[in-house]
Amino acid sequence: MFNKILIANRGEIAIRIIRACRELGIKTVAVYSEADRDAQHVQLADEAILLGKPEPKDSYLNVDKLIQAALHTKADAVHPGYGFLSENASFALAVASANLTFIGPSANSIRAMGDKAESKITMKKAGVPTVPGFEGLETEEDFRRAAMDIGYPVLVKAAAGGGGKGMRVVNGKGELGEAIESAQRESLNAFGDERLLVEKYIPNAHHIEFQVFGDQQGNLIHLFERECSVQRRHQKIIEETPSPLLTPELRAQMGEAAVQAARAVDYYNAGTVEFIFDPLLSSFYFLEMNTRLQVEHPITELVTGIDLVQWQIRVAAGEKFPFKQADFAQRGNAIECRVYAEDAANGFLPSTGKLLQYIEPHGPGIRVDSGFGVGNEVTHFYDPLLAKLIVHAENREAAIQRMQAALSEFVIHGVTTNIDFLQAVLAHEDFAKGEVSTSWVESKFMESDSLLSTQEKAPRLHTVEFLIAAALADVVFAGPKARSAVANETDPFNPWKQANNYRN
Ligand code: MV4
Numbered sequence: 001m002f003n004k005i006l007i008a009n010r011g012e013i014a015i016r017i018i019r020a021c022r023e024l025g026i027k028t029v030a031v032y033s034e035a036d037r038d039a040q041h042v043q044l045a046d047e048a049i050l051l052g053k054p055e056p057k058d059s060y061l062n063v064d065k066l067i068q069a070a071l072h073t074k075a076d077a078v079h080p081g082y083g084f085l086s087e088n089a090s091f092a093l094a095v096a097s098a099n100l101t102f103i104g105p106s107a108n109s110i111r112a113m114g115d116k117a118e119s120k121i122t123m124k125k126a127g128v129p130t131v132p133g134f135e136g137l138e139t140e141e142d143f144r145r146a147a148m149d150i151g152y153p154v155l156v157k158a159a160a161g162g163g164g165k166g167m168r169v170v171n172g173k174g175e176l177g178e179a180i181e182s183a184q185r186e187s188l189n190a191f192g193d194e195r196l197l198v199e200k201y202i203p204n205a206h207h208i209e210f211q212v213f214g215d216q217q218g219n220l221i222h223l224f225e226r227e228c229s230v231q232r233r234h235q236k237i238i239e240e241t242p243s244p245l246l247t248p249e250l251r252a253q254m255g256e257a258a259v260q261a262a263r264a265v266d267y268y269n270a271g272t273v274e275f276i277f278d279p280l281l282s283s284f285y286f287l288e289m290n291t292r293l294q295v296e297h298p299i300t301e302l303v304t305g306i307d308l309v310q311w312q313i314r315v316a317a318g319e320k321f322p323f324k325q326a327d328f329a330q331r332g333n334a335i336e337c338r339v340y341a342e343d344a345a346n347g348f349l350p351s352t353g354k355l356l357q358y359i360e361p362h363g364p365g366i367r368v369d370s371g372f373g374v375g376n377e378v379t380h381f382y383d384p385l386l387a388k389l390i391v392h393a394e395n396r397e398a399a400i401q402r403m404q405a406a407l408s409e410f411v412i413h414g415v416t417t418n419i420d421f422l423q424a425v426l427a428h429e430d431f432a433k434g435e436v437s438t439s440w441v442e443s444k445f446m447e448s449d450s451l452l453s454t455q456e457k458a459p460r461l462h463t464v465e466f467l468i469a470a471a472l473a474d475v476v477f478a479g480p481k482a483r484s485a486v487a488n489e490t491d492p493f494n495p496w497k498q499a500n501n502y503r504n
Contacts, residue, residue, distance in 0.1 A: 009081030011371035014041035033059035117159035133199025159195035192247035210258035244434025455485035
């Protein structure tokens, strides 16, 4: 087993990895930028190395500095977390070349899944369902014939890309030329590659992904699905498992397809196979594979009872994964809400500032993964994710209720958050029915100017002043009685008032 692991990341995921290391008796090295001197991941690790300026290219994306830090601290492995360099095959190779272990899949697996067109061809060969379509088209005439063959509407996608960049829906042949041109331009800009693929457009699609996990001995299983259709502009907002859409038969088919997909690229460690699900035909198609740990991994941990990060470390060290597919079942329902520092009522702009108050919810079946506390600064340099609020309960209704109660207990002052927006989604009848496709948020919420964000109404105070005011009021840590008693006051510093702004 490793003696010491360097964590090439920040925020909640760095802390999640530090905790797994501590349980395994492994020492940890945090890295940080000048913007993260006071960050919690720095304080929680055994050692910490300053990388440089806040800009990611000078810090969390800087391969040379990260390898230097690992060698200097005599770490023997590197965990990349998610984002940053986690799906960069060159980084995985650089780590290995420095005689360090990359905690993740092989560089070859990362590369094989990095290109959409290439991975789609690999999946077709492996017998994994893909959306009907064509790759490797060159002239406009090629595209025109392909689109006719598929039948409109079609979707033009960047072959190199992901995350919806360079994607255009084409409803008829009159729109095709312009769509190809603009998709090529955008794709060249974003990825330095203008190759496109074209496929059948699936309206009202659901995003259902499967967690896969394997060791270096060839044992490979799936850990069921996560429904991630509540998203906006390709940013996930709420994830849940099990998916309310899947039957046991479909789940088994998709799980098998996910394992097949992973096996086709000799996958080991944690990975996620993304499918697009057509609710009209109950058919599913491979979209892409994310060759890393995902943000939403905790909901899988809660329903399967497995610690994914611990097992990532153990199989990276060469341990055999001892469980078989039949050892796993889904117990209850889990939901994750991403609490972002952003202003839902104002175009979802990121909201920056110092956290003046921050009180997490607690209770049975409630988990909070966060990298923030009172006094921490939310900056524009990094992702505005403040916390992941994750709940687990006996069934879906109970999980939704538990999430609503937990959200109403969450107190965050100093930045605007999306908590009221999350509550509006959870309270919606479509969500209750589980009838929420990837276009749902935009169609139901975006044109509405209702109050969707938790507005910061109190004037900004310094942390110490705020805590003194709160202590004098003697209610910050008091129970619901005190809470409801003060909810009617006009005290502008009253932290319990924030949840009352919510209207649907
Ligand atoms: C699609 C699709 C409909 N039909 N492909 C968006 C990002 C990229 N990963 C693939 N995406 C989509 N591909 C076909 N043939 C709809 C989407 C899509 C989507 C997919 C997953 C999660 C969220 C999404 C939001 C909008 C569109």
